[in-house]
Every structure is written in structure tokens, then in C-alpha cells.
Amino acid sequence: MIALMFGPPGSGKGTQASRVALRLGVPHVATGDMLRSEVARNTPLGHEAKPIMDAGGLVPDDLVVRMIEARLNQADARGGVLLDGFPRTVPQAVTLDAMLEKRSEHVAEVISLEVPADELKARILKRATTEGRSDDTAVGLAQRLVVYRQETEPVLEHYRDAGTRIEAINGVGGIDAITDRILQALRHNGAPVASS
Ligand code: AMP
Numbered sequence: 001m002i003a004l005m006f007g008p009p010g011s012g013k014g015t016q017a018s019r020v021a022l023r024l025g026v027p028h029v030a031t032g033d034m035l036r037s038e039v040a041r042n043t044p045l046g047h048e049a050k051p052i053m054d055a056g057g058l059v060p061d062d063l064v065v066r067m068i069e070a071r072l073n074q075a076d077a078r079g080g081v082l083l084d085g086f087p088r089t090v091p092q093a094v095t096l097d098a099m100l101e102k103r104s105e106h107v108a109e110v111i112s113l114e115v116p117a118d119e120l121k122a123r124i125l126k127r128a129t130t131e132g133r134s135d136d137t138a139v140g141l142a143q144r145l146v147v148y149r150q151e152t153e154p155v156l157e158h159y160r161d162a163g164t165r166i167e168a169i170n171g172v173g174g175i176d177a178i179t180d181r182i183l184q185a186l187r188h189n190g191a192p193v194a195s196s
Helices: 013-024 031-040 044-054 061-072 090-101 117-131 138-161 175-188
Strands: 002-006 028-030 081-084 109-114 165-170
Touching: 002 013, 002 138, 013 028, 013 081, 013 109, 013 175, 028 031, 028 061, 031 044, 031 061, 031 081, 044 061, 061 081, 061 090, 090 138, 109 138, 109 175, 117 138, 138 165, 165 175
Parallel strands: 002 081, 002 109, 028 081, 109 165
Antiparallel strands: none
């Protein structure tokens, strides 16, 4: 099954996506992690992406789309994936849909984590002290939230208009409790969730 983990910066989508992917038995494919790995390996793509990421902007669609296309063509992605941080713009969503259609696949489910803005800010500033991500600064966060509202939220509308199932999940609470909420919603929709 192809599912998307959707949510603003700091909503916990990376944490939840890695746990939920394990239970669905599909790879967790996170464009933010893939880009950070390009930066760490000093690749040309990493060089191009780093200043944009640090400023809280979006890396150009064509670069991210190429990266995702290569990832979806790998053998372990044939049985489905849980995408995290992609698509982040409507053009990325349109390209993804076309890519999947060629393989007679589609996005089956969007999991949308909902967290109030005050809580997002507190979480990101806390993460800045523990994980040392170079975009976890007050300025970086403010910009990422603006970009999220302008560029990424319309992706949810894109899938709503397409009739894709969207599960709104309360993203406030303990990590286990939130995972349980997501798994319960997926099970309810008939997704093959393995027991832990
Ligand atoms: P994340 O780990 O998902 O918060 O992503 C960190 C940063 O990577 C974002 O703020 C963007 O600069 C960049 N990024 C990740 N995914 C995408 C995407 N799908 N499109 C454009 N930029 C992205």
C-alpha cells in the first residue's frame, strides 16, 4: 500500500512514519532524511540542497522528484511505501500520481497529523537542543511554517479532491498513544497492520 504521512514541521511525522512503516511492512521513505544524507555525503545534490534547507525553503521539485522516482524503483518499494515529507507541493503530488498511475498504483491513504502551532514551536526548539538539525532555529522554523501553509497544505486539498482517504490524527500526546491512534485508523480502513 502507498500511504503518505502528512503534517507540519515538528508534528512528529518522521517518528510516527518510521514506527507505522514497520507495522505495515513497507519502507519508510523520507525525503528530508534522503536530503540530509546527500548533504552529509557532500554530493552535488547535497551542496545545492543545504542552503535551501537551512533557510527553511523547499528544494526544487525536479530534484526531489528524481530522488523519489529512483527510490520507488528499488526492489523493496514494490510492495508499497510510507512516504514522509513528500509530496510537499501540488506539482510534486501531480507528478507522483502520474508516476504511480503508470504502475497501476495510487496513494491509498493520507495520514494527517494535527498539532497546534504553539506546540510545534516548543517541540522544534527542544529538538534543536537534542538533535542539532541545522534548520531547527527560530527563523528556520518560522519560514518552514510559512512554506507549509502556502505550499504543502494545498497538497491535502489535492488528495481530498481526488477522493483519497484522509485520516486526521490528533498528534498531541505520548508517542505510543499517537502510533496507536494511527494504527487503529489504518486497521479500521482494512490496512494490513502487523501486531507488534
Ligand atoms: P523534513 O525532514 O521533512 O522536515 O525536511 C527537511 C527539509 O528538507 C525541508 O525543510 C526542505 O528544505 C527539504 N525537503 C524535504 N522534503 C522535501 C520535498 N518533498 N520538497 C522540497 N524540499 C524538501
